[in-house]
Amino acid sequence: MARAGLTAERLTRAGAELADEVGFDKVTVSALARRFGVKDASLYSHLKNSQDLKTRIALLALAELADRVAAALAGRAGKDALAAFANAYRDYAREHPGRYAAAQLRLDPETAAASAGGRHAQMTRAILRGYDLTEPDQTHAVRLLGSVFHGYVSLEMAGSFSHSAPDTQETWSRILDALDALLRNWPRP
Amino acid sequence: MARAGLTAERLTRAGAELADEVGFDKVTVSALARRFGVKDASLYSHLKNSQDLKTRIALLALAELADRVAAALAGRAGKDALAAFANAYRDYAREHPGRYAAAQLRLDPETAAASAGGRHAQMTRAILRGYDLTEPDQTHAVRLLGSVFHGYVSLEMAGSFSHSAPDTQETWSRILDALDALLRNWPRP
DNA sequence: GCATTTGCCTAATCATATTAGGCAGCTTAC
DNA sequence: GTAAGCTGCCTAATATGATTAGGCAAATGC
Numbered sequence: 001m002a003r004a005g006l007t008a009e010r011l012t013r014a015g016a017e018l019a020d021e022v023g024f025d026k027v028t029v030s031a032l033a034r035r036f037g038v039k040d041a042s043l044y045s046h047l048k049n050s051q052d053l054k055t056r057i058a059l060l061a062l063a064e065l066a067d068r069v070a071a072a073l074a075g076r077a078g079k080d081a082l083a084a085f086a087n088a089y090r091d092y093a094r095e096h097p098g099r100y101a102a103a104q105l106r107l108d109p110e111t112a113a114a115s116a117g118g119r120h121a122q123m124t125r126a127i128l129r130g131y132d133l134t135e136p137d138q139t140h141a142v143r144l145l146g147s148v149f150h151g152y153v154s155l156e157m158a159g160s161f162s163h164s165a166p167d168t169q170e171t172w173s174r175i176l177d178a179l180d181a182l183l184r185n186w187p188r189p
Numbered sequence: 190m191a192r193a194g195l196t197a198e199r200l201t202r203a204g205a206e207l208a209d210e211v212g213f214d215k216v217t218v219s220a221l222a223r224r225f226g227v228k229d230a231s232l233y234s235h236l237k238n239s240q241d242l243k244t245r246i247a248l249l250a251l252a253e254l255a256d257r258v259a260a261a262l263a264g265r266a267g268k269d270a271l272a273a274f275a276n277a278y279r280d281y282a283r284e285h286p287g288r289y290a291a292a293q294l295r296l297d298p299e300t301a302a303a304s305a306g307g308r309h310a311q312m313t314r315a316i317l318r319g320y321d322l323t324e325p326d327q328t329h330a331v332r333l334l335g336s337v338f339h340g341y342v343s344l345e346m347a348g349s350f351s352h353s354a355p356d357t358q359e360t361w362s363r364i365l366d367a368l369d370a371l372l373r374n375w376p377r378p
Numbered sequence: 379g380c381a382t383t384t385g386c387c388t389a390a391t392c393a394t395a396t397t398a399g400g401c402a403g404c405t406t407a408c
Numbered sequence: 409g410t411a412a413g414c415t416g417c418c419t420a421a422t423a424t425g426a427t428t429a430g431g432c433a434a435a436t437g438c
Binding site for chain 2: 104106137139140144146150152154159163178181
Binding site for chain 3: 230
């Protein structure tokens, strides 16, 4: 029989595509094997198990997202950088809902440490360079930004905003305005 | 054989407890049947299927959470109300991680309409009565608050904040301060 | 060209989800 | 108080997915 040429890389990429098509929770070893025209058992030469597959997809998504954000951020500062970061984040989630869901997968500490998670934190901190914040306020602000972006995108994807006016694009712009104003005028205790 | 006295209600409650103990994603028809000492098939007299069970747990969680928030909000206004709402939300998630995860389940539109989701939106809006916001800014602010609370709680539960100082309680307080300041000074376009 | 490695297969086991049909226990009517 | 019937849980069966052990053929190294 001709070999299918499976590798962990190809399986991970195909898994990511599958996730975007049918949802991350429906990414299964069987479905992936089907997509490659091989038997389920064949994947176990390349993947430890189902969890391993999901973790790899999550790491792929985190890295892709970090790359996008880095590109969007290049050469920008202040509110420009804030908007670029936020839009890169939101656009990725809309274009790749399955990967975005994968990126939320809870990773064990060692895996998380080796992931692109740290880059995300660094880049968020970079945005704040355009504002006048020192520690520990900077960390509080990093966490706030992370919460808003993640929370907004999650809720928007879940349809929580879809059945009421005004439209979400308008809200998104106004939230960015509000965050910019808040960062320029961060309350001291 | 003695009957186990299954009902959809009891199964839902037990499913919610199971979710808090082992995680919402591990709530399974089999596990629930095991807990009641009955065969898997027996549950299908009370539940349509596995998805139905999950939906019922989600609706239970949404209703419980709305009740808690309503109780916390009673008699408060302004920043007091903001903090009460936020803390009720966060505390529920910490005490009932499985239920909180269930509450994020994507519901189909009819189910969502019949859920306590509307109460959550109403209560968020009620907080804003203590601030001077008119439409459409009020809606933008409702969405911002929802995003921050949901995003923060999700990230905190996922451990995203756990490996860095300062501690999350401090950040949480400062975020509430920041939101209060922002709502009192909401930027007009 | 042969030996070895390696990739995908067959076969088996186990867990979960789900449906169909059966029998016992509870309820109700007399 | 007992027969009729409904209901609730059971047995049995099927399907899908995860996973492991062991085999054969294809690519690779010499």
